[in-house]
Amino acid sequence: VPELPEVEVIRRGLAPKLVGETIVGVSQGGQRLRRQSEPDELAALIGQTVVDLSRRGKYLLVHLDQGQTLLVHLGMTGRLFYQTDACPALPHVHLVFRLHSGHKLVYQDVRRFGQVLVYPAGVQPPALAQVGLEPWSRRLTAARLRQQTTRLKRPVKNFLLDGRIIAGIGNIYASEALFATRLHPQTPVGDIGLETWTQLIRAIRRILSQAIAAGGTTIANFQDCEGQSGLFAVQLKVYGRAGEPCPGCGTPLVRLVMAGRSTFFCPRCQPEK
Numbered sequence: 481v482p483e484l485p486e487v488e489v490i491r492r493g494l495a496p497k498l499v500g501e502t503i504v505g506v507s508q509g510g511q512r513l514r515r516q517s518e519p520d521e522l523a524a525l526i527g528q529t530v531v532d533l534s535r536r537g538k539y540l541l542v543h544l545d546q547g548q549t550l551l552v553h554l555g556m557t558g559r560l561f562y563q564t565d566a567c568p569a570l571p572h573v574h575l576v577f578r579l580h581s582g583h584k585l586v587y588q589d590v591r592r593f594g595q596v597l598v599y600p601a602g603v604q605p606p607a608l609a610q611v612g613l614e615p616w617s618r619r620l621t622a623a624r625l626r627q628q629t630t631r632l633k634r635p636v637k638n639f640l641l642d643g644r645i646i647a648g649i650g651n652i653y654a655s656e657a658l659f660a661t662r663l664h665p666q667t668p669v670g671d672i673g674l675e676t677w678t679q680l681i682r683a684i685r686r687i688l689s690q691a692i693a694a695g696g697t698t699i700a701n702f703q704d705c706e707g708q709s710g711l712f713a714v715q716l717k718v719y720g721r722a723g724e725p726c727p728g729c730g731t732p733l734v735r736l737v738m739a740g741r742s743t744f745f746c747p748r749c750q751p752e753k
């Protein structure tokens with residue numbers, strides 16, 4: 481599942497290629513995505529030029545010169561990439577935007593949980609109103625989180641996954657940030673003090689930045705025909721490593737299912753209080 485760093489790396493990889501390109505054609509596959517604009521709304525983008533690419537949480541926003549916005553969410557298995565005309569045709573392609581240069585912007589999605597939606601000039605996509613603070617926002621402070629969570633019993637892992645509070649932290653990076661902060665994933669958020677919140681915010685920023693940097697190194701050998709491959713070979717310390725020794729103390733790491741999602745932690749470094 482693409483998380484914030486993957487979307488940011490896609491944005492950084494696509495921006496230099498797409499900005500200044502004009503859409504000259506749109507073709508759509510037979511099967512619809514979970515949320516997808518009507519064919520005539522997508523076709524109305526023909527003739528428009530890309531002026532910018534931005535990101536909010538896990539949403540990628542393509543801004544066009546007549547004010548429209550194309551909002552893309554990759555869902556579970558979505559991939560968005562730039563193809564030169566020499567690339568072979570791929571399966572599971574849902575949308576192809578043909579570009580003035582002769583190249584294409586391709587959206588591929590095996591499981592079709594993704595979203596591709598067009599918004600008219602001046603309209604903020606409603607989904608963005610639900611997106612919490614960016615992890616690097618100055619408004620994201622320990623004091624704010626402490627105040628928001630006083631007396632709340634909600635486990636910190638579930639709190640981190642709630643994109644309405646902090647945007648874009650998925651299952652993998654939540655486990656990694658809790659390990660870095662030595663917090664048990666089931667710790668009630670109301671029990672977390674200011675100093676620990678400060679450490680947790682720092683860990684989130686560091687881990688997400690490292691993941692973006694790791695993805696950034698793959699841009700150098702960006703495969704035009706295949707795009708980015710979902711997750712990067714980031715050095716994960718706990719995620720997916722149940723039974724393996726903790727990199728801090730050697731205790732076997734544990735997998736726990738919380739809210740239907742796998743959580744990985746070290747029972748010694750992250751003791752339950």
Ligand SMILES: [Zn+2]
Binds near residue numbers: 726729731747748749
């Ligand atoms: Zn440990």
